[in-house]
Amino acid sequence: MIDLYLFSKSSKILAFFSKIRKSKSFSIVIYNPDKYKAILRNTGQNTFVYIDISSFDDSNRKKLINYITKQTRFDFGIIDPKNSIDDPGLLFHLGCSDYIGKSAITGEVKPARIKNAVGFYFIEPDEPDEDDLIQIPAFEDIQTILSGHNWDNIKTGREYTFCLFYIEIDILPEWANKSGKAHIEEVMEFFYAHLHKIITPLNGKLWIKTDFGGLVLFPFDGSCTPVIIEGMKLIMNKIITSAEEYTYSTILTYRIALDIGNTKYLTRGNTGKIISDSVNFIFHFGKKYADTGNFYLTERVHKDIPLGLTDRFLPSECFENRSIYRMKLPLLK
Amino acid sequence: MQLSRNLVNLCARALIESMDVRDMKHLAKRIIPDYDLYKQSGFPESFAIPSIDAAKQIVGDIINHHLFFQFVQNLIHMNQEGFMGNKFKIAYLNDIIKDIYSNGYLFDSENQIFVENPKVQKTRNWGALQEGESYTMAFLSIDIIGNTKIVQKYSRSIVQTTYTELNYIVHNAIDKRNGRFWMWEGDGGVIAFFFGKKNEDATLSAMEILNNLYLYNKTICNLSEPLKVRIVVHSGVCEYTEQNSYFKKMEVMKTLGEMEKKHSKPESICISYPVRMMLDGFIADQFVSLGSNSTSKYYRYELEWGK
Numbered sequence: 001m002i003d004l005y006l007f008s009k010s011s012k013i014l015a016f017f018s019k020i021r022k023s024k025s026f027s028i029v030i031y032n033p034d035k036y037k038a039i040l041r042n043t044g045q046n047t048f049v050y051i052d053i054s055s056f057d058d059s060n061r062k063k064l065i066n067y068i069t070k071q072t073r074f075d076f077g078i079i080d081p082k083n084s085i086d087d088p089g090l091l092f093h094l095g096c097s098d099y100i101g102k103s104a105i106t107g108e109v110k111p112a113r114i115k116n117a118v119g120f121y122f123i124e125p126d127e128p129d130e131d132d133l134i135q136i137p138a139f140e141d142i143q144t145i146l147s148g149h150n151w152d153n154i155k156t157g158r159e160y161t162f163c164l165f166y167i168e169i170d171i172l173p174e175w176a177n178k179s180g181k182a183h184i185e186e187v188m189e190f191f192y193a194h195l196h197k198i199i200t201p202l203n204g205k206l207w208i209k210t211d212f213g214g215l216v217l218f219p220f221d222g223s224c225t226p227v228i229i230e231g232m233k234l235i236m237n238k239i240i241t242s243a244e245e246y247t248y249s250t251i252l253t254y255r256i257a258l259d260i261g262n263t264k265y266l267t268r269g270n271t272g273k274i275i276s277d278s279v280n281f282i283f284h285f286g287k288k289y290a291d292t293g294n295f296y297l298t299e300r301v302h303k304d305i306p307l308g309l310t311d312r313f314l315p316s317e318c319f320e321n322r323s324i325y326r327m328k329l330p331l332l333k
Numbered sequence: 334m335q336l337s338r339n340l341v342n343l344c345a346r347a348l349i350e351s352m353d354v355r356d357m358k359h360l361a362k363r364i365i366p367d368y369d370l371y372k373q374s375g376f377p378e379s380f381a382i383p384s385i386d387a388a389k390q391i392v393g394d395i396i397n398h399h400l401f402f403q404f405v406q407n408l409i410h411m412n413q414e415g416f417m418g419n420k421f422k423i424a425y426l427n428d429i430i431k432d433i434y435s436n437g438y439l440f441d442s443e444n445q446i447f448v449e450n451p452k453v454q455k456t457r458n459w460g461a462l463q464e465g466e467s468y469t470m471a472f473l474s475i476d477i478i479g480n481t482k483i484v485q486k487y488s489r490s491i492v493q494t495t496y497t498e499l500n501y502i503v504h505n506a507i508d509k510r511n512g513r514f515w516m517w518e519g520d521g522g523v524i525a526f527f528f529g530k531k532n533e534d535a536t537l538s539a540m541e542i543l544n545n546l547y548l549y550n551k552t553i554c555n556l557s558e559p560l561k562v563r564i565v566v567h568s569g570v571c572e573y574t575e576q577n578s579y580f581k582k583m584e585v586m587k588t589l590g591e592m593e594k595k596h597s598k599p600e601s602i603c604i605s606y607p608v609r610m611m612l613d614g615f616i617a618d619q620f621v622s623l624g625s626n627s628t629s630k631y632y633r634y635e636l637e638w639g640k
Contacts, residue, residue: 011490011491011494012490014494015490015494229548232548233545236544236548237540237541237544239537239540239615239619240537240540243537243613243615243616244537249613249614249615250615306551308552309548309551309552312551314640328639328640329638330636330638330639331639332619333619333620
């Protein structure tokens with residue numbers, strides 16, 4: 001599978017790539033072009049980048065071209081819907097693998113073109129070692145060591161930045177006092193089956209199980225927007241989940257806490273000796289702070305909430321000196 | 334479905350080892366009312382037809398009449414409930430069902446019919462409903478509000494992308510609940526549900542569409558305003574037809590139309606009384622009655638937010 005990053009906010013360009021978005025040969029992630037620096041500074045050689053330059057003014061376009069042609073970590077193509085580049089041929093001398101001008105943007109791009117662009121240059125893969133891991137201070141108190149958007153480059157025993165997603169069924173502590181162990185185990189089976197369905201498409205892994213839930217790790221590639229959306233869906237769809245994932249004819253809700261943090265990655269079951277402030281924090285945050293049926297996130301996650309959804313989260317009381325936001329809840333009858 | 338020689342032989346052996354020729358004839362008549370084994374087989378009426386010949390003839394004739402599934406459904410019914418006051422244990426029944434399963438069909442025990450396995454294929458009638466036969470079904474109707482204005486205001490590609498994405502949201506919600514598009518006309522359509530908890534499936538599909546559309550509008554929708562829809566859910570008896578022009582004239586469609594026009598509201602779901610009655614209590618409670626509680630025929634759910 002070919003990993004593509006597409007930087008564009010033009011619906012025409014997104015439509016142009018719709019065949020690629022549906023294709024099983026490509027994994028495509030779409031980003032806002034304005035954020036290209038933040039995303040690209042840690043992008044590796046397994047990713048091919050297309051960037052639509054139409055949303056930049058002359059000055060910023062030059063900066064972008066300068067930036068992207070100087071880096072050697074990944075191959076890239078330029079999308080120029082307004083034919084604003086005078087000499088596209090020059091781009092190829094500077095390392096560009098594809099140029100899609102105005103006249104080429106009709107209908108849908110053919111997968112063969114993208115494959116040709118990806119194979120245009122060949123970058124000798126380097127064996128990554130400890131020193132190659134890019135450590136850039138992106139947050140106030142942690143260094144980001146991007147783990148990518150899947151598990152391909154994550155090695156056991158090394159430290160990475162992950163989206164840490166804590167989730168628990170609310171009602172179980174109460175049920176545990178009233179019903180037998182077998183019943184609780186049955187509920188947890190339903191829970192893990194449901195959780196698996198939710199996290200698998202986002203490359204999440206249930207890492208540490210707790211009595212009534214668990215901690216999920218999502219690889220972090222600079223954004224946890226998809227995880228935020230999925231968390232919101234879990235809260236919004238509680239009636240649907242209670243009806244279809246469980247068999248108890250009652251509303252079951254989850255408490256969810258989300259943060260970004262660093263931890264050494266060890267396989268599940270071997271996590272007992274992990275020393276990580278981030279892991280400690282997410283457990284405290286989820287167990288001690290998060291209230292029933294709600295979704296909480298830290299300030300460093302808050303920046304990834306899509307603009308249209310920021311008003312769905314309200315500032316909440318600080319916890320362990322960190323700013324916290326909670327989701328507004330859909331009303332139930 | 335292509336029937337293998339092995340499956341045909343298995344069915345004949347099932348008849349031979351499970352019943353006598355008299356019961357075979359009764360079974361055949363139940364499926365083909367004017368069936369005459371002597372006429373079909375050519376044996377003189379004074380002659381006792383050997384079991385093996387009777388079984389092969391009956392199975393062959395049933396297949397020729399395209400009634401194979403009804404035949405196996407009758408065998409399953411005989412095995413469970415008996416036939417003409419007698420109990421039967423049908424030999425090889427599990428093997429026959431397994432063979433049919435491997436051909437992409439499942440037995441739906443609630444409706445006692447074979448239906449296509451949705452993992453293998455999806456057709457309008459689930460591979461089961463017969464033209465002209467009546468069935469109790471649930472329907473979800475979805476309609477884009479202000480379609481004309483949207484088409485006038487935005488470019489063709491934006492409209493096309495937006496409507497395709499809505500179609501994707503709807504597909505995503507109904508596919509996992511075995512719903513089938515019976516109509517989709519660009520700005521909306523009707524989806525049918527037939528199996529299992531059909532009323533719940535239609536209602537939960539509607540709720541999921543509403544929730545996902547909310548998130549879609551707030552994130553990737555290309556329109557400068559939210560894409561708004563009306564969703565209504567109703568259930569009733571409906572004659573199965575492949576003809577949409579005929580389907581549109583049916584009572585159930587008229588009720589859906591009336592609900593859409595008179596009782597639905599943007600960004601909400603309106604369900605009818607028969608649908609609500611079949612919902613689990615905690616789901617039904619989310620729908621408030623339109624009008625007084627005792628006489629209400631329709632109920633509404635809206636996505637509302639707390640503080």
